[in-house]
Amino acid sequence: MNYWLMKSEPDDVSVDDALAAPKHTVPWTGVRNYQARNFMRDQMRVGDGVLFYHSSCPEPGIVGIAKVASTAYPDPTQFEKKSPYYDAASKPEEPRWSLVDVQVVEKTRNFTLPEMREDPELAEMLVLKKGNRLSITPVDPKHWRHIVKKLGAKAAA
Template identity: 55%
Template sequence: MAYWLMKTEPDAFSIDDLANSPDGVSGWDGVRNYQARNFMRDDMKVGDQVFIYHSSCPEPGVAGIAEVCREAYPDPSSFDPESPYYDPKSTEENPRWWCVSVRFVRKLNKVVPLAEMKLNPALQDMALVKRSRLSVMPVQPHEWETIMAMA
């Protein structure tokens, strides 16, 4: 099992939105960064644990946990001309963008703020703390345990 962090803007899609999705499941679509796409397409497996991280909000931080419940498949939003994530160069025969489905596991007892994570010596090498702009990134087991303890 691997650990991941997925960023989302809570006013667009929050941990509560995931919890309230049918069966608590949602496709994690709209990722338009090749490295993040490759993590989803090549590395994420069913059962992997995911931190849901709220970004671009007053208090960015880890808000909850999800689990990968469906491995990579072509991102349907890339084929939909009405979607803000539409990509005319992505075709069903040759998809450019991929997504995974995640299932809600639980909200954390409290949001673990990025500001607190930056102060924790055990997280100094974490991609998120080093100002990674990626919307999907791996989390090391010790980083997962540290954030869980902070929650």
Template identity: 50%
Template sequence: MAYWLFKTEPDAFSIDDLKNAPEQTSMWDGVRNYQARNFLRDDIKQGDLVMIYHSSCKQVGVAGIATVTREAYADPTQFDLNSDYYDAKATAGNPRWFVVDVQYQSHLKKLVSLQAIKANDAITDIALKKGGRLSIMPVTEHDWQQIIAMSEG
């Protein structure tokens, strides 16, 4: 099992939206960065745990936890002419973008802010501390446990 952080703007899709989705499960779509795409396509596996991170909002930080329930498959929005994520270069035989399905597990007891993460010297490897801007990034088990502990205390 691996650990991940998925960024989302809560005005577009939040931990509450995931909780209220049918079967508390949703396709994680719209990723249009090649490095983040590669994580989705090549590395993220069923059963991996995901921190849902709210960005571009008043309270920026880790808000909840999800589990990957379906591994990578072609992002259907890349083929939809009416989608903001349409990609004219993508074909069914050669998709460029991928999604995974995630299922809601829990809200954190309290949101763990970016400021708090950056201030915690025990968190050492997460790209957020180094100015990482990817929408999907790996999290070490150590940093995962530190963030979870912060949410509880």
């Protein structure tokens, strides 16, 4: 099993939006970075653990525990001309962008970015590295266990 941190802007899709969706599952649309796309396409597997992270908001941080709920498939927003994620160079017969479905299994308190930075056990987490702007990053199993324990998350114990 792999573990991931996946960032979402709560104005796009929040943890509450995911919990309100059928089966608490949402498609992770709009990823337009090749490395993040490759993580979804090449490395994510159904059942992998996900730290659901709110970004670009007043208090960024981990707000839920989720899991990968599908294998990668073409992101339909790349073909929708009115979508902010439209990509004119992407063709249905050769899609450029992929997504996975993500299922929230537990909402947690907000484990904020400043809290994460203050925790010496998380110092090596990719999301905390200077200059990291990826919306999806792998999470080391020791970091996953530490965060889950710190949040008292039941779903991922």
